[in-house]
Amino acid sequence: MAKISALSGFPEWLPAQRRVEQHVIDVFRHVAELHGFAGVETRAVEPMSQLLRKGETDKEVYVLRRLHAEEGEDADLDRTLGLHFDLTVPLARYVLEHQNDLSFPFRRYQIQKVWRGERPQDGRFREFYQADLDVIGQDSLPGHVEAEVAVVMAEILAQLPLPGFTIHVNNRKLSEGFFRSVGIQDHEAVLRGLDKLPKIGREAVHALLMDEAGASAAQADACLDFAGITSEDGSFADAVRGLGGSGELMEEGIAELTAVLARVQASVPGAIVADLSIARGLDYYTGTVFETFMTGHVSLGSICSGGRYDRLAADNRHTYPGVGLSIGLSRLVSRLISADLAAASRPVPSAVLVSVSSEETREDSEAVARALRARGIPTEVAPTAAKLGKQIRVADRRGIPFVWFPAQEGADHAVRDLRSGEQIEADPATWAPAPEDLTAQVTPVAR
Amino acid sequence: MAKISALSGFPEWLPAQRRVEQHVIDVFRHVAELHGFAGVETRAVEPMSQLLRKGETDKEVYVLRRLHAEEGEDADLDRTLGLHFDLTVPLARYVLEHQNDLSFPFRRYQIQKVWRGERPQDGRFREFYQADLDVIGQDSLPGHVEAEVAVVMAEILAQLPLPGFTIHVNNRKLSEGFFRSVGIQDHEAVLRGLDKLPKIGREAVHALLMDEAGASAAQADACLDFAGITSEDGSFADAVRGLGGSGELMEEGIAELTAVLARVQASVPGAIVADLSIARGLDYYTGTVFETFMTGHVSLGSICSGGRYDRLAADNRHTYPGVGLSIGLSRLVSRLISADLAAASRPVPSAVLVSVSSEETREDSEAVARALRARGIPTEVAPTAAKLGKQIRVADRRGIPFVWFPAQEGADHAVRDLRSGEQIEADPATWAPAPEDLTAQVTPVAR
Numbered sequence: 001m002a003k004i005s006a007l008s009g010f011p012e013w014l015p016a017q018r019r020v021e022q023h024v025i026d027v028f029r030h031v032a033e034l035h036g037f038a039g040v041e042t043r044a045v046e047p048m049s050q051l052l053r054k055g056e057t058d059k060e061v062y063v064l065r066r067l068h069a070e071e072g073e074d075a076d077l078d079r080t081l082g083l084h085f086d087l088t089v090p091l092a093r094y095v096l097e098h099q100n101d102l103s104f105p106f107r108r109y110q111i112q113k114v115w116r117g118e119r120p121q122d123g124r125f126r127e128f129y130q131a132d133l134d135v136i137g138q139d140s141l142p143g144h145v146e147a148e149v150a151v152v153m154a155e156i157l158a159q160l161p162l163p164g165f166t167i168h169v170n171n172r173k174l175s176e177g178f179f180r181s182v183g184i185q186d187h188e189a190v191l192r193g194l195d196k197l198p199k200i201g202r203e204a205v206h207a208l209l210m211d212e213a214g215a216s217a218a219q220a221d222a223c224l225d226f227a228g229i230t231s232e233d234g235s236f237a238d239a240v241r242g243l244g245g246s247g248e249l250m251e252e253g254i255a256e257l258t259a260v261l262a263r264v265q266a267s268v269p270g271a272i273v274a275d276l277s278i279a280r281g282l283d284y285y286t287g288t289v290f291e292t293f294m295t296g297h298v299s300l301g302s303i304c305s306g307g308r309y310d311r312l313a314a315d316n317r318h319t320y321p322g323v324g325l326s327i328g329l330s331r332l333v334s335r336l337i338s339a340d341l342a343a344a345s346r347p348v349p350s351a352v353l354v355s356v357s358s359e360e361t362r363e364d365s366e367a368v369a370r371a372l373r374a375r376g377i378p379t380e381v382a383p384t385a386a387k388l389g390k391q392i393r394v395a396d397r398r399g400i401p402f403v404w405f406p407a408q409e410g411a412d413h414a415v416r417d418l419r420s421g422e423q424i425e426a427d428p429a430t431w432a433p434a435p436e437d438l439t440a441q442v443t444p445v446a447r
Numbered sequence: 448m449a450k451i452s453a454l455s456g457f458p459e460w461l462p463a464q465r466r467v468e469q470h471v472i473d474v475f476r477h478v479a480e481l482h483g484f485a486g487v488e489t490r491a492v493e494p495m496s497q498l499l500r501k502g503e504t505d506k507e508v509y510v511l512r513r514l515h516a517e518e519g520e521d522a523d524l525d526r527t528l529g530l531h532f533d534l535t536v537p538l539a540r541y542v543l544e545h546q547n548d549l550s551f552p553f554r555r556y557q558i559q560k561v562w563r564g565e566r567p568q569d570g571r572f573r574e575f576y577q578a579d580l581d582v583i584g585q586d587s588l589p590g591h592v593e594a595e596v597a598v599v600m601a602e603i604l605a606q607l608p609l610p611g612f613t614i615h616v617n618n619r620k621l622s623e624g625f626f627r628s629v630g631i632q633d634h635e636a637v638l639r640g641l642d643k644l645p646k647i648g649r650e651a652v653h654a655l656l657m658d659e660a661g662a663s664a665a666q667a668d669a670c671l672d673f674a675g676i677t678s679e680d681g682s683f684a685d686a687v688r689g690l691g692g693s694g695e696l697m698e699e700g701i702a703e704l705t706a707v708l709a710r711v712q713a714s715v716p717g718a719i720v721a722d723l724s725i726a727r728g729l730d731y732y733t734g735t736v737f738e739t740f741m742t743g744h745v746s747l748g749s750i751c752s753g754g755r756y757d758r759l760a761a762d763n764r765h766t767y768p769g770v771g772l773s774i775g776l777s778r779l780v781s782r783l784i785s786a787d788l789a790a791a792s793r794p795v796p797s798a799v800l801v802s803v804s805s806e807e808t809r810e811d812s813e814a815v816a817r818a819l820r821a822r823g824i825p826t827e828v829a830p831t832a833a834k835l836g837k838q839i840r841v842a843d844r845r846g847i848p849f850v851w852f853p854a855q856e857g858a859d860h861a862v863r864d865l866r867s868g869e870q871i872e873a874d875p876a877t878w879a880p881a882p883e884d885l886t887a888q889v890t891p892v893a894r
Contacts, residue, residue, distance in 0.1 A: 006544065007528075010490035014548050015555070018487055033886075034820045036797035036827030036847075040465055043457035043574055044491075044560060060515065066564035067508040067529070081454075082514070097453065101461050103845050105830050107795070108462070113491060117513035127490055142831060144809060266810065267817070348554070350483035362591060363713065370714065373481045380483030383552050384589060398550050400483075439480075 009118060009126030011330055013337075016347035016399075016440075021129070021333045023344075023442035024160055025111055028131045028327070031156045032109040035148075037133060040108045042090035044115075045081040050093055061085055062117040083115040087132045088324065092313035095136055095320050104138035105145065111329070128330035136312060136322040143256060145323050146288040146308055147263030153304055153325045154264065154271035157292065161342035161444040164295030165303070167264070168230075168275035171257040171288050172307075175226075175276065177250025178240060182222045189213035191279040194227050198298075227277035232265070234258045236274045253287070260288055286310040290325060294332075297339070303332050345441040346399030349378040351433050352415070353395040354404040356385045364406045368413070371428035372404075378439065379404075392418065401437050404428075456565060456573030458777055460784075463794035463846075463887075468576070468780045470791075470889035471607055472558055475578045475774070478603045479556040482595075484580060487555045489537035491562075492528040497540060508532055509564040530562040534579045535771065539760035542583055542767050551585035552592065558776070575777035583759060583769040590703060592770050593735040593755055594710030600751055600772045601711065601718040604739065608789035608891040611742030612750070614711070615677075615722035618704040618735050619754075622673075622723065624697025625687060629669045636660035638726040641674050645745075674724035679712070681705045683721045700734070707735055733757040737772060741779075744786070750779050792888040793846030796825040798880050799862070800842040801851040803832040811853045815860070818875035819851075824885065826851075839865065848884050851875075 006012070013021060029039065051061050062083040066073065073079065084090050087110050095106065111131040118124045133152055135145045150167055157165045172191075179187040193208040200208075202224055209220040222243055229239045237254045257274055264272040280289040289307035294300060306325035313320045336342040352372055354365045365381045372379040380400075382391045388405075395403045396418055404426075405414045415431060416423040432438075453459070460468060476486065498508055509530040531537050534557050542553065558578045565571045580599055582592045597614055604612045619638075626634040640655040647655075649671055656667040669690055676686045684701045704721055711719040727736040736754035741747060753772035760767045783789040799819055801812045812828045819826040827847070829838045835852075842850045843865055851873075852861045862878060863870040879885075 007490065007492070007494075010492060012490050012541070013488070014545060015485040015487055018485070021488075022486055033796035034823070034825050036795055036825055038462035038465070038795050039469055040462055041460070041468075043454065043459050044562070045454070045457060045574070047454075060513070062511045063514055064509045064530070064564075065512060066566075067506065067510055068564065068566075083511075094459070098461060103794075103841075107827065115491070117511075117515065119513075119515075127492070137830075144806075145830070148828075267813070347550075348483055348485050349480035359591075366714070376481070378481050378483055380554065381595075383584075383592070394550075 008120055009122075009124060011125060011128070011334060014347070016344045017333075017337050019344035019347065019440050020337055020342055020442050021329070023342075024329060024333055024336075025129070025131070027159045028111060028156050028329075029109065031152060031159060032133055035107075035152045035155075037107045037109040037152070040094070040110050041112055042084070042087070042094050042110070044083055044113070046084050046090060046093065047078050048080045048082045049078045050089060051082045051085065053089070059085060060117045062115050085116050086114055087112060087130050087326070088134075088312070091132070091134060091136070091322075091324075092320070096313050096315055099138070099315075099318065099320075104136065105141060106136040107134075108136075109133045125330055125334075128328065129333075131327040131329045132324060133326075134312075134322050134324035136320050138318050138320060141321040141323065143259065143287075144263065146256070147260045147267075149306070149323045149325050150260065150264045150272060150290060151267040153290075153292070153327075154268040156327075157304065158268065158271070161336065161442060162294055163297070163341060163444070165271075165292055166295070167272040167290055167292045167304070168278050169257065169260055169264075169272055169288060169290050170274065170276050170278035171253040171260075172285055173249050173287055174240070174253025174257055175279070177247050177253055178226055178243070178245040179223060181245050181247045181250060182219050182243075184213055184215050184219055184223070186213045190215070190223055192281060194223065194277055195279040195281045197227060197277055198301075229274070229276040231274050232261075232270075232272075234261065236276065240276070256287055280305065280307060284309045284311070288323070294335075297335060300331070300335055303328060340445050342442055343445050345436075345443070346401070347440070348380075348398050348400060349440055350380045350398070350400045351377055351437055351439070352379045352402045352404050353391070353398070353400045354379060354381045354406065355388060355391045356382045357388075357406070357408060358385045361406070361408075365404075368404055368406050368428045372431075375432065376438070377432060392416075402433060455567055456569075456571060458572060458575070458781060461794070463791045464780075464784050466791035466794065466887050467784055467789055467889050468776070470789075471776060471780055471783075472576070472578070474606045475558060475603050475776075476556065478599060478606060479580055482554075482599045482602075484554045484556040484599070487541070487557050488559055489531070489534070489541050489557070491530055491560070493531050493537060493540065494525050495527045495529045496525045497536060498529045498532065500536070506532060507564045509562050532563050533561055534559060534577050534773070535581075535759070538579070538581060538583070538769075538771075539767070543760050543762055546585070546762075546765065546767075551583065552588060553583040554581075555583075556580045572777055572781075575775065576780075578774040578776045579771060580773075581759075581769050581771035583767050585765050585767060588768040588770065590706065591710065593703070594707045594714075596753070596770050596772050597707065597711045597719060597737060598714045600737075600739070600774075601715040603774075604751065605715065605718070608783065608889060609741055610744070610788060610891070612718075612739055613742070614719040614737055614739045614751070615725050616704065616707055616711075616719055616735060616737050617721065617723050617725035618700040618707075619732055620696050620734055621687070621700025621704055622726070624694050624700055625673055625690070625692040626670060628692045628694045628697055629666050629690075631660055631662050631666055631670070633660045637662070637670055639728060641670065641724055642726040642728045644674060644724055645748075676721070676723040678721050679708075679717075679719075681708065683723065687723070703734055727752065727754060731756045731758070735770070741782075744782060747778070747782055750775060787892050789889055790892050792883075792890070793848070794887070795827075795845050795847060796887055797827045797845070797847045798824055798884055798886070799826040799849045799851050800838070800845070800847045801826060801828045801853065802835060802838045803829045804835075804853070804855060805832045808853070808855075812851075815851055815853050815875045819878075822879065824879060839863075849880060
């Protein structure tokens with residue numbers, strides 16, 4: 001048999017780790033559905049012509065070929081398929097394809113794996129989960145949705161076993177308006193430059209703004225001072241005006257940003273901060289932009305990003321504006337696990353292992369298991385009628401907290417808590433573990 | 448923008464249909480975990496050398512290529528990746544790779560998409576969910592596990608909105624022992640022939656057995672009579688012996704099949720039947736084999752298949768025998784939807800739409816929504832402060848059963864059931880919908 005070895009970039013979890021990932025997915029789904037978002041999945045593939053829509057041939061895409069493809073089958077970009085690299089391109093396609101069957105605003109969440117054909121030596125994930133939340137309007141979408149989506153995400157993040165988080169919000173109109181009002185034409189070059197601030201620092205970005213955005217030294221200083229502004233309330237606005245910013249577009253951005261801040265603070269106090277350094281390199285955002293950092297793990301980069309895009313998709317009849325946020329779920333889970341921030345209380349779902357005293361009485365043990373399962377208690381039966389000490393060690397090794405000893409002649413049913421060693425008589429029709437022992441819990445690791 | 452059109456073979460669901468699929472996944476997971484099976488996912492790709500292990504170059508596999516691959520990067524089968532076409536090959540690799548970190552018997556379930564590079568015109572699914580349940584032993588695995596896995600599957604299927612189902616079980620040792628005892632050497636050719644019985648009928652198989660398995664007319668008759676045997680209890684054994692079968696291997700198969708039948712009947716009465724026509728074409732099964740048919744939809748083929756394989760994987764130190772069953776989940780869900788067998792009670796999770804009387808009072812509506820969500824009631828707030836009649840139509844179109852009218856000067860909170868038209872005063876801190884209205888229910892469609 002071929003040698004087995006892990007594939008770099010394709011993370012895979014052991015059962016206890018997968019339990020952590022599943023918990024994050026469950027929390028996301030639960031909170032999203034509480035807010036009326038419907039779950040949707042799209043196929044994993046799109047035609048290459050869709051994936052490279054804007055001629056972005058630099059995208060790291062996995063192209064598919066059938067092992068038994070006929071000659072010429074993959075010559076046509078419309079017929080050649082690639083694995084999706086995010087969930088936004090598929091969403092745009094899904095909305096256009098199903099527009100007559102969806103009701104707008106369309107509130108959907110989507111948790112699926114995406115693939116990026118990164119170079120093998122890059123050490124980046126090549127397969128990972130993204131968890132997206134978007135509201136898509138038909139032709140129009142009210143501004144309050146921007147805050148609404150951020151509130152849902154804040155509630156999701158607050159329920160996850162994180163050390164803490166802060167959503168950083170900015171507004172493209174505010175940035176563009178400010179850059180223009182200090183005399184810079186190429187505002188996209190400034191955004192690209194500011195995007196690099198955390199990585200290369202103020203001085204290098206200053207040089208970049210002069211070289212690539214055509215800024216004077218004073219203009220570059222103004223942009224960097226602008227990017228240094230943060231506030232938990234509307235006070236960022238005066239700071240911006242104090243730097244000499246003005247104009248209709250900028251004021252529109254200030255009004256939108258102020259509204260988002262106020263609405264999110266009202267729902268989830270302390271979850272959000274205005275941070276004018278947030279740029280989001282991607283060019284399709286048109287207003288509010290978000291990035292989210294985990295307390296103590298800023299080096300991980302943004303764990304949840306997104307914003308407003310006025311034109312997710314369009315056809316001859318309609319334009320579809322949207323607001324969306326996306327969690328890089330695998331990357332987040334990977335950090336939770338590797339930094340020992342969260343753990344599952346056990347690697348198996350079973351709360352109880354029912355022992356078997358002999359193969360002839362296995363059915364008695366099965367009957368106990370059925371009675372426990374009927375009341376929602378995850379239960380397995382010992383795989384063999386080994387000596388009781390060995391069966392207890394099996395449960396212990398699997399992390400199962402309770403071992404059940406079925407009634408025998410001269411002895412009632414009994415159940416032992418392997419952690420305390422305490423053993424009590426018990427009735428399979430009524431006994432239940434403590435609520436926290438019923439299922440495998442995922443909790444922050446105590447320090 | 449490029450023309451949008453559905454891709455044949457890549458099913459995609461609208462929100463209400465996805466709700467049905469999600470329900471099937473949830474039931475599978477819930478029952479599997481009740482029985483102590485841990486959820487695991489494997490990466491979507493395997494090296495082509497793994498996927499084509501036994502030189503099966505006829506497999507319909509999607510091969511991956513990085514869009515920006517360096518020259519020669521995909522010349523090496525060990526480095527070239529393909530999408531997995533089932534969850535068994537990845538399980539074998541996962542068990543070997545992680546054997547030191549798993550505890551055996553390893554009880555795992557796995558619900559993931561798989562891909563098959565079928566010819567586009569075949570009309571088969573090229574991307575679909577499989578839901579697998581396996582118990583893997585290290586070096587040995589007791590026979591009672593075969594019944595245990597069937598019981599779990601029977602409980603899963605019993606909780607799904609199916610018109611009914613029957614698990615058909617046979618045993619390879621019984622078949623092989625019988626074919627040998629009537630004088631046929633090439634028992635695999637007989638199994639392959641019998642596998643075609645539902646498609647081509649008795650006469651054609653008779654000819655096939657004579658042509659390809661070297662059977663005489665009398666031997667072919669005996670094999671076909673054997674395949675015609677079914678029973679809900681152990682009476683199949685006498686029928687087999689009555690056809691002239693005998694021998695140690697056959698009796699071993701009879702004993703195993705009798706035990707599986709009895710154990711499953713004891714746990715889930717009426718769920719299983721011995722059916723000696725079941726062959727399972729794949730050659731890795733070594734004992735018990737299962738197929739499952741949905742009542743009234745036998746033409747769909749088996750919805751859940753599997754069996755015992757004594758050698759899922761092996762290395763220099765250990766052999767890993769297993770028992771597994773797999774549901775072709777997408778195919779099943781597709782039939783439930785297309786034949787109108789099951790439906791979701793609504794396409795969105797929301798039980799309540801809170802109306803908004805003006806944008807100035809949106810926060811009052813948000814406060815109501817927060818109070819309802821805090822008690823687990825899925826709620827959304829009207830997207831705009833349109834006329835109330837329009838807001839009610841929005842809820843109606845989305846399938847949301849209740850519209851909430853927040854308190855205003857001179858009027859208490861009120862909630863209206865859109866189906867009955869009944870409107871009552873209500874307190875956001877205490878009101879709750881009926882349990883069946885709380886979440887979108889998936890139920891069999893009433894006839």
